Amino acid sequence: MVKIYVVDNGGQWTHREWRTLRDLEVDTKIVPNTISFDELIKDNINGLVLSGGAPRIGLEDELGNTSEYLEKAAFPILGICAGHHFMGRFFGGKVLPSKTPEFGKIELKIIKQDPLFEGVTKKSIVWESHNDEVKILPNDFEILANSENCKIQAMKHKNKPFYGLQFHPEVEHTEFGEKIFRNFVKICEE
Amino acid sequence: MFNAERFIDEIVKKLKDDIDGKALIAFSGGVDSTVCAALVNLAIGKKLIAVHVDTGYMRKDESKNVKKLMDNIDLNYHFINASKEFYSALKGIVDPEKKRKIIGEKFIRIFEKVAEKEKVDYLVQGTIAPDWIESGGQLRDVIKSHHNVGGLPEKMKLKLIEPLRDLYKDEVRRVARVLKLPVAEKQPFPGPGLAIRIIGEATPERTEIVREACDIVEKEIEIAVKNGLMEMPWQYFAVLLPIKSVGVQGDKRAYGYVIAVRAVHSIDAMTCAFSKIPNDVIDNISTKITNKMKDKVNRIVYDVTNKPPSTVEWE
Numbered sequence: 303m304v305k306i307y308v309v310d311n312g313g314q315w316t317h318r319e320w321r322t323l324r325d326l327e328v329d330t331k332i333v334p335n336t337i338s339f340d341e342l343i344k345d346n347i348n349g350l351v352l353s354g355g356a357p358r359i360g361l362e363d364e365l366g367n368t369s370e371y372l373e374k375a376a377f378p379i380l381g382i383c384a385g386h387h388f389m390g391r392f393f394g395g396k397v398l399p400s401k402t403p404e405f406g407k408i409e410l411k412i413i414k415q416d417p418l419f420e421g422v423t424k425k426s427i428v429w430e431s432h433n434d435e436v437k438i439l440p441n442d443f444e445i446l447a448n449s450e451n452c453k454i455q456a457m458k459h460k461n462k463p464f465y466g467l468q469f470h471p472e473v474e475h476t477e478f479g480e481k482i483f484r485n486f487v488k489i490c491e492e
Numbered sequence: 493m494f495n496a497e498r499f500i501d502e503i504v505k506k507l508k509d510d511i512d513g514k515a516l517i518a519f520s521g522g523v524d525s526t527v528c529a530a531l532v533n534l535a536i537g538k539k540l541i542a543v544h545v546d547t548g549y550m551r552k553d554e555s556k557n558v559k560k561l562m563d564n565i566d567l568n569y570h571f572i573n574a575s576k577e578f579y580s581a582l583k584g585i586v587d588p589e590k591k592r593k594i595i596g597e598k599f600i601r602i603f604e605k606v607a608e609k610e611k612v613d614y615l616v617q618g619t620i621a622p623d624w625i626e627s628g629g630q631l632r633d634v635i636k637s638h639h640n641v642g643g644l645p646e647k648m649k650l651k652l653i654e655p656l657r658d659l660y661k662d663e664v665r666r667v668a669r670v671l672k673l674p675v676a677e678k679q680p681f682p683g684p685g686l687a688i689r690i691i692g693e694a695t696p697e698r699t700e701i702v703r704e705a706c707d708i709v710e711k712e713i714e715i716a717v718k719n720g721l722m723e724m725p726w727q728y729f730a731v732l733l734p735i736k737s738v739g740v741q742g743d744k745r746a747y748g749y750v751i752a753v754r755a756v757h758s759i760d761a762m763t764c765a766f767s768k769i770p771n772d773v774i775d776n777i778s779t780k781i782t783n784k785m786k787d788k789v790n791r792i793v794y795d796v797t798n799k800p801p802s803t804v805e806w807e
Contacts, residue, residue, distance in 0.1 A: 312631025317621050318762055321660065325493050356633035405801035407765065429763050431800040473763040475798075 304491050305329040305347045309337070311355035311365060311384050314431075318472040319351050319382070322483045335366025339374050349378040349490030352385025354470070358434055368392070378463035378490050383432055386466030390457070395440030402451040404430035410455055410469060412447045418458070418465055418485050419446065422478040428455075428469035429476045435468055463489060494659075496666040500531065503655050507535035510653060514539045515614035516607050518599060518640070519569065520683060521558030524618030524656055526675045527668050529567060531655055532616050540616070542567040543606050545599060548575025549685030549699060552707040561675070570606055574598070582687060582694050588807030589637055591694065595684045596639035600648055607650055615650035621660050622761050626803075635803065639683040660760035679710075679727050680761070688807035692734035701788050705730035705751050708780045713755065716773040725767040728755035730781070731795075731806045739790030748790035751781055756804055764799035 306328050310316045316332060323330040333342075335352075342350070350371060365388045371379065372392050381389040387397045410428040412419050428449075436454045439445060447456035449469075457466045465486070471479040515532060519525045519542040532540045542562055546555040555571075562569045581594050603615055617640045627642035628634030634642060656664055661680060668676035687694040689702050709730045717724045731752040739746035753774065755767035778792040795802075 310631065312633070314625060314632070314635065315762060317625055317658075318760070327493070355631060406798035429800075470763075474759050475763045475765055 303327070303329045304349070304487060305345065306349040306351060306487065306490055307342065307345070307347050308332045308351045308353055309335050309366070309368065309371070309385070311335055311353045311368075313354035313356070313383065315382075315470055315472050316353040319353055322472050322480060323351070323487070326480075326484055326487055328487055335368055338367060339370045342371070347377060349380070349486070350375065351486075352379065352381040352388065354383030354385060354431075372464070375464075376462075378486065379465070380486050381464070381466040382470060382472070383468060386457075386468055387434055387436060389464060389466045390436035390440050390443075390454070393440030393443060393459070395436050395443070396438035397434055398437040399433060400435045400452065403433045404449065404451055405432075406430065407475070408449050408451075408469065410447050410449055412456075414444065414446045416446050416458060417489055418456070418482060419478075420485050421481050427475070427477040428471070428479075429473045430469050432468060436466065494663045494666065496663070496670045499659075499663075499667060500534075500670060503531055504534045507532055507653070507655060511536055511539075511614050513614070514541065514610060514612040515616050515653065516540075516603055516610065516612045516650070517542045517616040518603060518618070519544045519558070519562065519567070520618075520681070521554070521561050521675070522618070522681055523661065523664055523668055523673075523675050523678050524620055526561070526565070526618075526673055527664050527671065528616055528618040528655055530565065530671050530673055531667075532653075533565075533567070538568055540568060541606070541610055541612065542569040543603060544569065544571050545602055546571070546573045546575055547578040547595070547598075547685055547687075548696070549578065549687040549694065551681065551686070551710075552703055554681075564674070572602060572606075574602060578687075579694075579696050579699075584693060586692050588688060589634075591687050591807065592637045592639050592642070592684050595687060596637070596642070597645045599639060599683070600645055600650075604649055613651055614653050615648075616653045616655070618656055618664075619654040620656045620664060621658060624657065625762075636805075636807070660762070662759045679725075682805055688805055689729060690732045691806060698732055701749065701785060702730055702732040702751075704785055705732065705781050705789065708784065709753055709755075709777055712773060712777045712780060713769070716770070721770050721773060722767070723757070725755040726758040726761070726764065727804055728753075728767070730754070737791045741786055741790065746786075746790045748786075749788055750791045750793060751789050752793050752795050752806070753777055754795040754804070754806070756799070758799075758804070761799075761804060764804055766796050766798060769794070
């Protein structure tokens with residue numbers, strides 16, 4: 303059984319991420335972002351999800367021990383919203399308040415095919431809830447998807463299995479949300 | 493995948509271990525508290541005492557029906573009419589968070605009284621995942637204080653038991669179906685009730701207006717669903733707004749309240765899309781409310797926001 307933990311950054315949908323993984327028969331658990339990398343390794347995890355959160359952590363401060371995970375992990379990491387922001391900043395990108403924040407229903411456009419989006423149509427409905435966004439792409443990353451008001455809806459590290467998503471694949475109203483999670487689980491299994 | 497049968501087995505075993513003596517359940521008659529009552533009943537039987545409080549902010553005939561339900565599922569129960577107490581506690585209160593907190597505390601104080609009389613140490617609540625997620629704490633922001641979590645007073649004598657804490661409504665419904673409970677498909681109704689469907693002060697007079705309007709919205713939508721005109725929404729109701737607008741009735745000027753109609757689609761309340769109600773249905777609702785309540789209401793609006801950015805209820 304593949305084991306993927308959800309790091310809680312205080313998001314409204316952290317528990318939904320846990321639930322989506324559990325529904326996909328993944329061995330999963332919500333852990334605080336203060337857990338050390340060694341503890342994660344001890345549990346032999348195959349992947350990690352970094353949840354979103356209300357504080358504008360993407361812009362300032364640390365996000366618990368997230369830096370350590372991003373520095374040391376060889377397993378896949380999926381950053382969502384605030385988790386995605388932190389990933390962007392950690393690798394040298396820039397996170398700023400959105401000119402037009404997005405809430406609720408938005409159309410996502412995939413611009414580069416990737417195993418994470420296998421089976422997802424080029425245009426699809428996703429659910430959003432953000433005030434900030436990754437404005438300048440970090441080094442060694444490429445953009446996978448965008449929306450009308452946000453250029454970096456999905457990004458991927460070129461050499462590591464790290465993904466960042468601005469939208470929320472874990473909620474019911476994101477059209478291919480479960481599919482994206484299923485793909486991420488597959489990536490973790492490999 | 494969530495397995496309702498397995499959940500029932502595990503939780504009943506756990507409840508048997510956790511509850512040593514008598515327990516009291518806060519019983520609203522909704523899906524969550526009914527499932528909870530049934531589970532605890534399986535674990536400790538007659539040592540469970542259900543308490544239903546009529547807060548005065550219940551929907552039309554709701555408390556009457558809850559009484560029947562408690563008889564039907566053979567619960568040991570207390571029925572408490574506390575409308576007057578709740579109305580006076582909310583006198584002059586406009587802030588939605590204050591409303592929720594006052595209601596949460598009132599509930600607990602009533603339960604404590606019953607607990608003392610019955611010598612009970614445990615309070616069972618049908619809290620589910622969105623309740624504690626939205627109530628905030630530590631890293632999480634307070635979206636709204638659910639009366640059964642963020643509305644709880646800091647000091648309370650009863651020990652809390654919350655068997656459904658990690659479940660969402662769709663999962664609770666699955667448990668309800670396995671247990672063959674008649675409430676499995678009932679729409680959610682918040683603990684603070686109509687008090688948070690009245691923007692501004694929740695006076696008895698304004699409660700009557702929103703109670704009637706909610707009843708009309710529910711009936712009309714249920715008829716439309718039955719006739720195949722639309723899908724059953726997750727939740728559907730009326731909200732009384734604190735503004736008045738000008739109208740004309742029988743060649744005379746009218747100046748009455750505005751009612752907002754809300755209907756949303758969801759499976760777990762964590763995200764929602766507003767329901768695409770057919771125009772004819774919304775037309776019927778509008779005409780029925782404004783005709784039946786002509787002295788009070790002369791304008792109806794339909795809420796077309798998703799969650800986020802809005803929430804299901806207005807407060």
